[in-house]
Amino acid sequence: MSKINVALLGYGTVGKGVYRTIESHQDRLQRLLGKEVKVVAILVRNIDKHIAPDEHVLLTTNYEDILSLPELHIVIDAIVGREPGFSYLKKAIDKGCHVVTANKEMFAFHGTELQALALEKGVGLGYEATVAGGIPIIQTIRQLLSVNHFLGIEAILNGTTNFILTNMRKLGSTFAEALQVAKENGYAESDPTNDIEGYDALYKGMVLSQLIYGGKPNIKSVKRKGITHIQPNHMKIAEEADLRFKHVVTLSKSNNEIQCKVEPVLVPDSHPFYQVEGVQNSVSLATDLLGTLQLQGPGAGMFPTASAILEDIIQLENEHKAPPAAKDSVTDQDALSQWVIFGGYLESEKLGSDIKIIEKLDDTAWVIEAEYIPLGLSHSSDVTIYPLRGKYERKKLPIQV
Numbered sequence: 360m361s362k363i364n365v366a367l368l369g370y371g372t373v374g375k376g377v378y379r380t381i382e383s384h385q386d387r388l389q390r391l392l393g394k395e396v397k398v399v400a401i402l403v404r405n406i407d408k409h410i411a412p413d414e415h416v417l418l419t420t421n422y423e424d425i426l427s428l429p430e431l432h433i434v435i436d437a438i439v440g441r442e443p444g445f446s447y448l449k450k451a452i453d454k455g456c457h458v459v460t461a462n463k464e465m466f467a468f469h470g471t472e473l474q475a476l477a478l479e480k481g482v483g484l485g486y487e488a489t490v491a492g493g494i495p496i497i498q499t500i501r502q503l504l505s506v507n508h509f510l511g512i513e514a515i516l517n518g519t520t521n522f523i524l525t526n527m528r529k530l531g532s533t534f535a536e537a538l539q540v541a542k543e544n545g546y547a548e549s550d551p552t553n554d555i556e557g558y559d560a561l562y563k564g565m566v567l568s569q570l571i572y573g574g575k576p577n578i579k580s581v582k583r584k585g586i587t588h589i590q591p592n593h594m595k596i597a598e599e600a601d602l603r604f605k606h607v608v609t610l611s612k613s614n615n616e617i618q619c620k621v622e623p624v625l626v627p628d629s630h631p632f633y634q635v636e637g638v639q640n641s642v643s644l645a646t647d648l649l650g651t652l653q654l655q656g657p658g659a660g661m662f663p664t665a666s667a668i669l670e671d672i673i674q675l676e677n678e679h680k681a682p683p684a685a686k687d688s689v690t691d692q693d694a695l696s697q698w699v700i701f702g703g704y705l706e707s708e709k710l711g712s713d714i715k716i717i718e719k720l721d722d723t724a725w726v727i728e729a730e731y732i733p734l735g736l737s738h739s740s741d742v743t744i745y746p747l748r749g750k751y752e753r754k755k756l757p758i759q760v
């Protein structure tokens with residue numbers, strides 16, 4: 360069985376989650392892709408902290424070792440920060456690899472350039488894991504965008520802050536205690552300032568903005584506030600009035616300007632975010648046709664993030680499947696098996712024995728079935744041939760020519 364060779368950049372919470380999921384879901388992946396998916400190399404920063412999970416996996420701190428692998432198909436970015444992630448993915452795309460990233464900071468700033476490069480090189484680029492952890496938000500928005508116009512988004516996009524707010528309120532934890540558990544659970548960024556001061560949520564908002572509005576908000580005009588100043592006694596008073604603190608990203612566009620806010624807000628028990636607890640994220644998408652769609656699910660952590668990355672791998676592998684091998688035949692219609700021929704008088708000698716007449720529609724129109732249309736017929740000036748999509752159901756008895 361042929362293989363899809365994968366390199367993992369980063370072997371922390373996300374990298375390990377991806378490795379383990381590829382191992383545990385190998386049979387399923389093989390059924391879906393018809394190929395074995397194999398992690399062949401892992402890049403880390405500090406090699407002394409790690410052991411290769413398998414003797415056949417190259418564990419290295421040198422990206423060039425990975426780029427020089429002769430057979431490499433997919434590079435997954437699960438490292439931290441804008442650089443070196445951006446440069447690494449550019450090199451992977453240049454080499455002809457598909458790339459998948461979970462690195463939202465890098466993608467928020469360099470996503471458009473990477474997408475253009477991937478398009479130019481004919482490779483795939485997946486970034487489902489950059490926003491809202493395991494929620495398939497990127498796919499959902501892409502699908503909706505084909506018909507809907509987006510009026511705005513309201514979302515809880517950071518699992519760590521929602522987890523901290525929940526634990527402080529429900530368990531009476533201090534801020535520091537709740538953050539410590541979020542770190543231990545693998546939810547927090549390697550520098551948790553990104554979570555608690557709202558940078559991570561802002562990066563995710565930027566990724567969504569680029570997808571929905573084709574541009575990003577002006578960073579200088581974005582109101583970004585974290586959760587560090589929320590006082591426990593304010594939480595208590597709010598709770599008694601059935602109000603809860605939620606850290607919310609709001610995205611909209613008016614007068615051709617994209618507005619983005621990241622801030623703690625209070626929601627009443629009638630609001631959909633009221634029950635969004637712990638590491639959950641929630642995204643409320645307001646559209647012109649569908650109305651408002653609400654998605655909710657785990658926003659951080661090892662396996663929800665691995666799920667998003669694996670979804671990307673499956674999708675881009677299927678999108679970039681090699682086309683079926685060309686036949687020796689002569690027209691570009693040869694993948695089709697049925698055609699409708701209009702015009703002229705169809706003579707059996709013109710057709711040849713490989714062509715079956717399915718039905719005569721009238722004196723000048725015929726439904727036929729064949730592997731391909733012979734050149735003589737397709738170049739004949741008195742006939743027009745249309746490929747038939749789907750399977751034609753015969754209405755009358757077949758007619759002999």
Ligand SMILES: NC(=O)C1=CN([C@@H]2O[C@H](COP(=O)(O)OP(=O)(O)OC[C@H]3O[C@@H](n4cnc5c(N)ncnc54)[C@H](OP(=O)(O)O)[C@@H]3O)[C@@H](O)[C@H]2O)C=CC1
Nearest residue numbers: 369370371372373403404405437438439461462549659660
């Ligand atoms: N944790 C989560 O729930 C989610 C995280 N993400 C994103 O995924 C990425 C990874 O997150 P996470 O796994 O939590 O982070 P971790 O801190 O757990 O792991 C980061 C890994 O990347 C490696 N690394 C970092 N910088 C470099 C570098 N310059 N060169 C080589 N290796 C490097 C580290 O190596 P070493 O171990 O040697 O230090 C480590 O193995 C981040 O961009 C994050 O924002 C996205 C969605 C969810």
Ligand SMILES: N[C@@H](CC=O)C(=O)O
Nearest residue numbers: 517518519547548659
């Ligand atoms: N630190 C992030 C991880 C996922 O993106 C979060 O808590 O949401």
